[in-house]
Amino acid sequence: MRYGIVREGPSLPPVAIQRRLLDAAGCDVVLQEGQPTPEAQRRLARLLFGLKEGDEVLVHSLDAFQRSTGELAQLIRNFLEVRVTLRILGDGVDGQAALEPTENVLRVLSLLAEHESRRPSRAPPGAGSRTGSGSRNPLSKYQVDYARKLHREGASLRSIGLLFQVSPNEVWEAIGD
Known part of the structure; x- marks a missing residue:
């Protein structure tokens, strides 16, 4: 298609x-x-x-x-x-x-x-990553629950990360399966 x-x-x-x-x-x-x-x-x-x-x-x-x-x-x-x-x-x-x-x-x-x-960068110069901004978990409780469900159904960490606009490592840290 x-x-x-x-x-x-x-x-x-x-x-x-x-x-x-x-x-x-x-x-x-x-x-x-x-x-x-x-x-x-x-x-x-x-x-x-x-x-x-x-x-x-x-x-x-x-x-x-x-x-x-x-x-x-x-x-x-x-x-x-x-x-x-x-x-x-x-x-x-x-x-x-x-x-x-x-x-x-x-x-x-x-x-x-x-x-x-x-294309200029989205982040202003000197801005840190989302994980360095003081938040331990960049995903909400509901996003974590949904990410766990997707992961159990076979979705890759990369695809889940792209859905929520976080890195695969951040997804893994959040879902901890």
Whole structure:
């Protein structure tokens, strides 16, 4: 199945242009959302971590995921492990770039480096990580319960971490299975 993602953002072209590219590429499902919200990010994460082998995700550029470079690295690594293809249709790409499960890591790293150079860090300079901010557990009681349930059902620590936007180590510390 081909999934297209259309998002609003300062580094993205107008929604209509993104939509035309995805429609021309023959997407089966197009997820179109306005300004990013935490709920929109959670919906997108649920979609992305429910993909199956052979699925394709099409975007104008990596900016459509609205994630940090580290979060993108984890997402793309998950795609490659599940054998999902990521196609980038615009953003100065000659034709289209595809990150298929068989491609090497160098292509992924070059895309991530290009993305990092265009996108400022989300955290102000000198800001520590979430775990160093005084909180022993970055997840609420309900998130921990849900994370435990997902882990028992076979979800990886990485996918759970991406869902809650914490590292796999933080998930493990919280659920302690």
